[in-house]
Amino acid sequence: MMRTHSCGDLRKEHVGREVALCGWCHVRRDHGGLIFLDLRDRSGRVQVVFNPQEEKEAFSVAQEIKSEYVLRVQGIVSARPEGTENPDLPTGEIEVHASRLEILNVAKTPPFQIGDTQGVDDVVRLKYRYLDLRSERMQRNLSVRHRLVTAAREYLNSQGFWEVETPILLKSTPEGARDFLVPARLYPGKFYALPQSPQLMKQTLMISGVERYYQIARCLRDEDPRADRQVEHTQIDIEMSFITEEDIYAVVEGLFAHTFGACGIDISTPFPRLTYEEAMERFGTDKPDLRFGMELREVSSIVKGTEFRPIAQTLDYGGIVKGLCVPQSDDIGRKEIDRLTAFAARFGAGGLIHLVVEDGSLSGPLAKFFTPEQQESLKSAFKASSGDMLLLIAGDSATVNESLARLRVHLAERLELIPAGQWKFAWVTDFPLFSWNATGKCVEAMHHPFTSPREEDLPLLDTDPLKVKGRLYDVVLNGQEVASGSIRIHRREIQEKVFKMIQLSPEEAERRFGFLLEAFEYGAPPHGGIAPGVDRLVAAIVGEENIREVIAFPKTATGADPLTGAPSEVEGDQLAELGIALRPSETEDRK
């Protein structure tokens, strides 16, 4: 037997026990006549003592040990001498007096100290990911992820869901994100696509009579990564038949309660619900952070009539004036205002009006443009008290909301208004089905084109499509979208109608989604689903800013993998076999 115990599990009750342990040398402290060595495995660390008077042989082997050597230790668990206990270590009350030490493998000096990657370049960490992952932090992240996914399976299984795998090689349907393409060797000139999500397959499974499906699914999108976004990410993909929104809400709330519970976090259900409209109104975003206040207020009607040109003009062309109230803003000086203005400008805000609330009135360079009545109304609109600061932005509603929403979060972080250890979930519902696309010429699907319009809005499809609400719902957690889903269309004529709305010709629709349209004609049940994002959920639970920290082998911000060297060039005959020739410029660029 290689080992009898795990390092981190040893406690006082093991004292006197003969144990065998395996692990890595975390650190060695050589006192000349006495050597301490912290042995580390997945469970934690334990101190091993080598005393030449007890075991000469083991002691002399211990003299050779360096960081990250792989070791097997036999010895007796002993209570530490009075006064030498280490309260910072779970195993700090005991130590192992080694009788035998085997070197299972030697190790080169690691490029960084295990567990101390603070400030180490990400490329170095990713290149030596296997060392990075040995750290307590990363092992905890992996284990929390495992617990969450396991709990998700437990819960969904208990609710009658079947886990079904769907293909990794699919047909390309360039609808939203850019597809990753895979050349099909047997069909020169043709390509598979990697799934952006199992959307079409899970709907097909509903038509197949599966009724309750889930999958821990990898989703791949060939778009630029971000801190909360990688080219590949993992979803708990869920779809159900014969249900309404309420069934989804119940399953998801149960799922989150169970999975967070498995990670040691109690959350309260049901989640509060906000409509999209209300979220935009109060927070300027469809993923509000509900852990703090500073809600937005529209004050267009209050400031109407002011002489201040930017506001007057904005209101004339149909824009709005909206703002928020920063509590106890004493430490926001002139410089800070400039910085906040620049921050808001990044999201299109033309300017930032600041007004300091004093006992009787408002002060600030622009206060004079508001009548005493207006000042009073502003104060009461924000329920502002002396010492607060009002920040107002004028412009079109999209810009105003975006910049104020960002400003709200930015300020809350700066002023440390966000309480730690809170899990503020909410449903955001009643999204519009369509929004203007980038060109502004036609509408596009807000979520995806398979989302069902509300029954009562069907007549609006022809008259006022932007007013049509979709049967859409998101889960937001602490200001992040952590799940998104919808009730789907299950009737061919409505699906065709929606395709038409987004300027997808019948021929194009047939080519891309013909199989689904046809399947709808063979008795498609009403169905819908949702897909919580594993990476973001785990990151939130363990308090990581970047989802890279909760993925075993992530990519850099440019989609590269420093460990394996992907992406890489391929052999000429591999390309020849696929019938692919690179354009000269492409190959030149890479030399």
Next chain:
RNA sequence: GGAGCCGUCGUUCAGCGGUCUAGGACACUGGCCUGUCACGCCAGAGAUCGGGGGUUCGAAUCCCCUCGGCUCCGCCA
């Protein structure tokens, strides 16, 4: 596609026109040390400053290009 910031011993940080023969910390090597736990003490080795070009009498330091990284905008149905 665009913007900002960054790139100096293994790691990290300082140096920002000459004093740099590039400095500190950790790691590393050698020595000493029987109660440490980021052990301590002494000594030592280790970088031509991401790469290329330019300005200058002189460049780690200024300029241009390039590569790589991080963050953000675009993008992400």
